[in-house]
Structures are given as structure tokens and as C-alpha cells.
Amino acid sequence: MSLEVQDSEVDIVIAALQPNLTSFFQAWQPFFSRFDIIVVKDPELAADLQIPSGFNVKVYTKSDIDGLLGATSINFSGHSCRYFGYLVSRKKYVISIDDNCLPAKDPAGMTVDAVTQHMVNLKTPATPFFFNTLYDPYRKGADFVRGYPFSLREGVECMLSCGLWLHNADYDPMTHVVKRNQRNTNYVDAVMTVPLGAMFPVSGINVAFNREVLGPVMFPGLRIRKEGKHRWDTLEDIWNGLCAKVICDSLGYGVKTGLPYVMRSDAEAGKALESLKEWEGVKVMDDVLPFFESLKLSRTAVTVDDCIKELAGIVRQKLAPKNAIFSKAADAMEEWTKLWKSHGAQNA
Amino acid sequence: MSLEVQDSEVDIVIAALQPNLTSFFQAWQPFFSRFDIIVVKDPELAADLQIPSGFNVKVYTKSDIDGLLGATSINFSGHSCRYFGYLVSRKKYVISIDDNCLPAKDPAGMTVDAVTQHMVNLKTPATPFFFNTLYDPYRKGADFVRGYPFSLREGVECMLSCGLWLHNADYDPMTHVVKRNQRNTNYVDAVMTVPLGAMFPVSGINVAFNREVLGPVMFPGLRIRKEGKHRWDTLEDIWNGLCAKVICDSLGYGVKTGLPYVMRSDAEAGKALESLKEWEGVKVMDDVLPFFESLKLSRTAVTVDDCIKELAGIVRQKLAPKNAIFSKAADAMEEWTKLWKSHGAQNA
Numbered sequence: 066m067s068l069e070v071q072d073s074e075v076d077i078v079i080a081a082l083q084p085n086l087t088s089f090f091q092a093w094q095p096f097f098s099r100f101d102i103i104v105v106k107d108p109e110l111a112a113d114l115q116i117p118s119g120f121n122v123k124v125y126t127k128s129d130i131d132g133l134l135g136a137t138s139i140n141f142s143g144h145s146c147r148y149f150g151y152l153v154s155r156k157k158y159v160i161s162i163d164d165n166c167l168p169a170k171d172p173a174g175m176t177v178d179a180v181t182q183h184m185v186n187l188k189t190p191a192t193p194f195f196f197n198t199l200y201d202p203y204r205k206g207a208d209f210v211r212g213y214p215f216s217l218r219e220g221v222e223c224m225l226s227c228g229l230w231l232h233n234a235d236y237d238p239m240t241h242v243v244k245r246n247q248r249n250t251n252y253v254d255a256v257m258t259v260p261l262g263a264m265f266p267v268s269g270i271n272v273a274f275n276r277e278v279l280g281p282v283m284f285p286g287l288r289i290r291k292e293g294k295h296r297w298d299t300l301e302d303i304w305n306g307l308c309a310k311v312i313c314d315s316l317g318y319g320v321k322t323g324l325p326y327v328m329r330s331d332a333e334a335g336k337a338l339e340s341l342k343e344w345e346g347v348k349v350m351d352d353v354l355p356f357f358e359s360l361k362l363s364r365t366a367v368t369v370d371d372c373i374k375e376l377a378g379i380v381r382q383k384l385a386p387k388n389a390i391f392s393k394a395a396d397a398m399e400e401w402t403k404l405w406k407s408h409g410a411q412n413a
Numbered sequence: 414m415s416l417e418v419q420d421s422e423v424d425i426v427i428a429a430l431q432p433n434l435t436s437f438f439q440a441w442q443p444f445f446s447r448f449d450i451i452v453v454k455d456p457e458l459a460a461d462l463q464i465p466s467g468f469n470v471k472v473y474t475k476s477d478i479d480g481l482l483g484a485t486s487i488n489f490s491g492h493s494c495r496y497f498g499y500l501v502s503r504k505k506y507v508i509s510i511d512d513n514c515l516p517a518k519d520p521a522g523m524t525v526d527a528v529t530q531h532m533v534n535l536k537t538p539a540t541p542f543f544f545n546t547l548y549d550p551y552r553k554g555a556d557f558v559r560g561y562p563f564s565l566r567e568g569v570e571c572m573l574s575c576g577l578w579l580h581n582a583d584y585d586p587m588t589h590v591v592k593r594n595q596r597n598t599n600y601v602d603a604v605m606t607v608p609l610g611a612m613f614p615v616s617g618i619n620v621a622f623n624r625e626v627l628g629p630v631m632f633p634g635l636r637i638r639k640e641g642k643h644r645w646d647t648l649e650d651i652w653n654g655l656c657a658k659v660i661c662d663s664l665g666y667g668v669k670t671g672l673p674y675v676m677r678s679d680a681e682a683g684k685a686l687e688s689l690k691e692w693e694g695v696k697v698m699d700d701v702l703p704f705f706e707s708l709k710l711s712r713t714a715v716t717v718d719d720c721i722k723e724l725a726g727i728v729r730q731k732l733a734p735k736n737a738i739f740s741k742a743a744d745a746m747e748e749w750t751k752l753w754k755s756h757g758a759q760n761a
Contacts, residue, residue, distance in 0.1 A: 212614030
């Protein structure tokens with residue numbers, strides 16, 4: 066896992082949903098301190114942020130969002146505020162970790178450097194065309210197994226790295242309510258490419274991507290009605306991930322899941338019950354997943370920008386008649402392509 | 414991982430490629446002794462088998478194969494002899510482990526019960542329609558993550574369980590020669606369903622399956638020219654696995670990979686070099702994988718038997734013109750459906 070990571074190629078983007086980020090920054094200090102950090106404050110959060118000194122931090126607030134973008138149909142409140150950070154970053158890569166997550170420990174007791182692991186995931190090839198049963202073939206001590214075609218062993222570029230979570234796993238509110246005392250303790254020491262054509266639920270809790278390439282599809286599109294501030298309220302990252310996966314599949318890029326883990330703080334089961342009463346997310350995915358699984362983007366869409374424009378049109382045509390939230394998602398997708406062109410597309 | 418496994422529902426099938434199975438059986442005694450064991454002796458192996466007492470073993474030899482089947486176009490020599498055991502078994506499930514494998518230890522130092530883990534894999538549902546980022550959602554302490562559609566949480570029946578290998582990994586002869594000192598030490602504590610449409614290289618080293626359902630597709634079809642007695646010489650299991658995967662995908666069944674591990678004894682690097690000189694396997698997979706990835710079986714093929722007959726026809730039409738080994742594979746596939754009907758299809 067040795068790899069040169071330049072400070073100048075990575076921004077760390079943190080969505081501040083709580084004012085006091087002191088213990089968060091202190092815990093991440095060994096891994097974050099040499100990088101530029103973009104903190105985007107939830108536009109609905111009133112209290113002043115507390116961020117310890119010793120970091121290269123730039124904080125963006127509601128007035129920055131309003132000032133830069135003016136009137137926009139995209140709602141940047143709650144967890145969605147981080148996407149504003151993706152827009153104003155000028156780095157090749159972005160890493161984003163929720164503000165209720167701390168560094169995890171591996172089974173040997175070593176603290177996990179999530180930054181380096183994400184960068185290893187992004188900078189080593191992905192293998193979407195055939196599953197390797199020993200997982201990441203480029204990892205030290207591993208290789209391609211017997212039967213793996215030699216013509217596929219160079220792999221393709223990896224654009225998205227989705228890390229995982231120990232302790233409080235990323236469940237929906239129903240599962241949180243039912244299994245309120247269950248904690249994830251299983252550290253699975255593997256990174257794998259999600260195969261071509263296979264869809265998976267991307268969590269925005271602990272994620273990294275190639276901003277230069279994937280930026281036009283890293284938007285907050287799907288917002289369910291009466292969405293709150295908890296992860297379990299949201300599907301914006303799941304939707305985002307499905308869009309990113311179909312586009313990576315269409316353009317021949319790879320997407321990985323597995324390491325690194327972060328340690329998530331405790332869920333509040335009572336509050337999950339509150340969310341559940343009106344949670345639209347229970348049924349939405351039953352429409353969303355078949356839509357993405359049967360989707361085929363045209364061969365003439367050869368950039369991420371081409372693909373997302375085509376995808377927004379298909380969402381409007383096929384999904385929007387079922388539920389107004391999909392119509393709003395299509396609006397947000399089209400709006401994002403414009404915002405990205407004006408504000409996001411400049412690179413360092 | 415607690416689960417009731419009936420002695421009467423499982424056969425363990427061992428291909429004897431070496432005469433002295435004493436240490437193999439002794440090592441597996443805690444896990445094998447209560448089950449019926451079918452040992453099939455490589456028809457080209459001359460020396461008498463040594464098997465310790467205390468096991469319910471039935472040994473099949475060349476004369477049993479010839480006596481039951483008469484003239485057949487299927488070549489049961491080498492690793493392929495185990496498939497005769499699949500044919501004569503009358504149990505619902507079969508587990509097969511290579512005779513150079515011993516029980517592995519997990520990271521906590523506990524000896525792995527590969528039999529029970531395979532049966533857990535087969536008896537708990539598989540989830541081929543969406544990837545669960547926390548891997549097996551039915552495992553103790555795990556669940557479906559946020560975004561996983563509730564309509565898919567019942568899963569489907571798992572028909573094939575492919576275990577892995579510590580120490581001497583299952584590489585092709587080229588990789589064995591290049592990395593002669595590399596040993597796999599990474600115990601990845603996970604079981605996962607291979608997603609719908611994703612192909613993967615099934616290794617026959619450590620495998621279990623539902624014989625009643627999948628039997629008609631568990632055949633030795635592909636035999637490369639000048640194939641020897643080493644695993645690295647063979648692609649019969651890889652071909653078999655690709656056939657099984659497309660058929661499971663077509664019929665809505667699941668296939669899993671991951672746990673259990675077994676410990677494989679050392680490779681003999683010098684011999685890998687000998688195999689390599691004439692190893693046809695280097696290029697064969699570059700034709701085989703695209704064939705399987707683009708394959709679509711018809712909706713009217715609703716049983717494994719229907720599917721394998723259709724598949725054999727497509728192999729003959731599309732692949733056989735490229736290489737005579739595919740024509741022989743199609744012969745073997747058609748022959749196997751007949752053998753299975755006459756000899757394999759009876760259940761206990």
C-alpha cells in the first residue's frame with residue numbers, strides 16, 4: 066500500500082452538520098493535516114463552527130453558496146452541502162468523510178489511514194470485466210487467479226472508491242429501529258471492483274473520487290420528501306452512486322468498494338423511529354433500482370457530461386411520471402451540468 | 414453460522430490424484446467423519462490408495478467408471494475424475510476438496526470447518542440482483558445497507574459455493590513461475606454473492622453445490638491439449654463454473670464466493686515451468702470469457718437440463734470453429750446430459 070500522494074492533488078471535503086468539529090479534526094489530524102480541507106457548513110445550521118487550528122481549512126457557508134450560485138434548483142441543505150465543496154475544489158481528487166466518523170482501527174490495532182487507502186484505490190487499476198476471487202489483484206501478496214484472461218490484467222482506471230464503516234453501520238431507519246443494539250464489528254480486509262453491470266448502493270459517508278473526470282455526475286439529485294439531517298433520511302448519495310456507476314460502466318471506468326473503514330458514532334434509535342414514520346425511502350428504491358439496471362446509455366455519449374445529460378432526460382421520461390421527486394432529480398441533474406461547466410470544470 | 418446439516422443430505426467427493434490419502438483424511442477427520450465420502454481414483458493412477466479407517470468411504474476406480482458408463486467421450490482422468498463422483502452421488506448436496514488441501518486456520522487460530530461453512534453458504538439465500546456493501550446480509554451482525562430495496566431482501570436460492578485457498582493460491586502456471594515464493598496469507602472474512610451478469614473464475618479446489626438442481630451442469634467439458642495432473646494445467650473447472658454461472662443467472666439462482674478457506678500445500682515451481690511450455694490456457698480464456706459475457710439463454714429454457722443443452726449448441730456454433738477443444742467441450746456437454754439422465758438424476 067505504498068504510494069506517492071501529492072498534497073496538491075487532493076482536497077478533503079467535510080460537510081458540517083454539527084457546529085463542534087474539534088474532536089473530529091483532532092482525531093483525523095495525522096491523516097488530514099497536510100491536505101487542503103474544504104468545510105461546507107449546512108446552510109440551515111445557525112451556530113458558529115468550531116475547528117481547531119493547525120489545518121489548511123477553508124469554510125464555505127450559506128452566503129458563499131448563495132453568492133456564487135444565485136438562485137438554483139439544487140437544495141444544498143443537510144448532507145447535500147458537501148457537493149458545493151466538490152464544485153469549488155480545483156483538485157484532481159476529492160475525499161469526503163462524514164463529520165460523525167473517526168479513524169477506525171484494523172484487527173491488528175493499527176489506526177487506518179483512510180486517505181492513503183482511498184488514494185491507493187483510485188490510483189491502482191480496477192477490474193470490472195471479470196471478478197477476481199482473491200479480490201484486488203494488485204494488492205501486495207495477491208494476483209490474478211487461474212482462468213483470469215491475460216488480456217484483461219491491465220485493468221482500467223478507477224474513478225470512485227467507496228469505503229465502509231465499523232460500529233454504527235449505514236442502515237435505513239427501519240433496520241436501525243429493529244436492530245438498535247447491533248454494531249458492525251466485522252473488518253473485512255479487502256478491496257474489490259464492483260463488476261460491470263452490477264449496481265450497488267454507494268454511501269457518501271466515506272467516499273473518494275476523481276473529481277476531474279467524475280465531477281459532472283457528483284451531484285445531490287434525489288431528495289425525498291420531509292428529509293431530515295440524518296444519513297438514514299437520505300438517498301441522495303445512493304442515487305448519485307447509481308448514476309456514477311452506470312456512467313462508469315458505459316465509459317469503461319472502474320468503481321471499487323471495501324477498505325478503508327471509518328468508525329461511525331452511535332445511532333440514536335429513537336430518532337430513527339421519528340424518521341421512519343414518514344420515510345419515503347422504503348418504497349422508492351423498488352422503482353429506482355430496476356430503472357438503473359435496465360438502463361443503457363448510447364454509444365455516442367463519450368464523456369461524463371454527455372452521459373449525465375442523456376441520463377437526466379431518461380429519468381424525466383421514465384421515472385418522473387411515477388413520483389415528483391424524480392422530476393426534481395432530473396431538474397437537479399440538468400442544473401448541475403450547468404453549475405459544473407461554470408464553476409466546477411476548472412482544474413488546478 | 415449455526416445450522417443443522419443432516420448427514421443424509423451431503424456427500425463429500427474427493428478426487429484421488431495421489432495414492433496416499435492418510436494425512437489428508439486425518440486432518441479432515443473432525444469435519445468429514447460423519448458424512449459419506451466418495452473417493453474417485455484418477456483412472457491413470459496405478460498405485461493402491463491408502464485411506465485410514467474410521468470413515469464411511471466408497472472408492473470408485475477406472476473399472477467402476479468403465480463398467481457403469483461404457484464408451485464415453487468424456488475424459489475422467491486427472492482432476493476430472495471427481496465428476497464421476499457427482500454422477501454416482503444420490504445426495505442433495507456435494508462438497509469437493511482437492512487432495513492436497515488441509516483445513517485452514519482463521520485469524521483467531523481456530524480451525525475452519527469448511528463443510529459447515531459451505532452448507533451455510535448453500536442454505537442461506539443469495540442476493541444476485543444488488544450488491545450489499547457489507548457482503549453477506551444474512552450473516553450474524555450484518556444486514557442489508559441503506560438503499561437496498563426491501564423487495565429484494567428475501568434473496569434467492571444459492572446453488573454453488575466457491576471457497577478459497579490460503580498459502581498456495583490458485584494461479585496459472587505463468588504466475589506460479591514468476592511468483593514462485595509468493596504465498597497467500599490474506600484471510601478475507603467474507604462471503605458474497607457474485608452479482609447477476611458478472612462472470613467469475615470458479616476453482617474446483619474447494620467447492621460445494623446443490624447436486625439435485627445443478628448436477629446436469631457439473632461436468633468436465635473443456636480439456637486443453639497436453640493437459641497434465643496439476644491444477645494449473647486445467648481449465649475444466651473454470652469452464653464448468655462459467656456454464657453454471659450463466660445458467661444460474663438465467664434461472665434466477667445465486668452463486669457465492671469467499672469463505673471457507675482451505676490450506677493448499679506448496680506448488681512445485683519447477684514443474685509449473687514444464688507445464689508452461691505447452692500451456693494452451695494462456696490464450697484460451699481470451700475467447701472464452703467474451704463468449705460467456707455476451708451469452709443470453711432463451712426464456713424457454715426453464716431447467717438446468719434445458720439450459721445446458723441450449724448452451725452446448727451455442728458453443729458448437731460460436732466457439733467450436735475457433736478451436737477443436739471447444740468442439741470437444743460441446744460433445745462432452747451433450748454426453749453429460751445423457752449420462753446425468755441415466756445415472757445422475759436419481760436422488761436419495
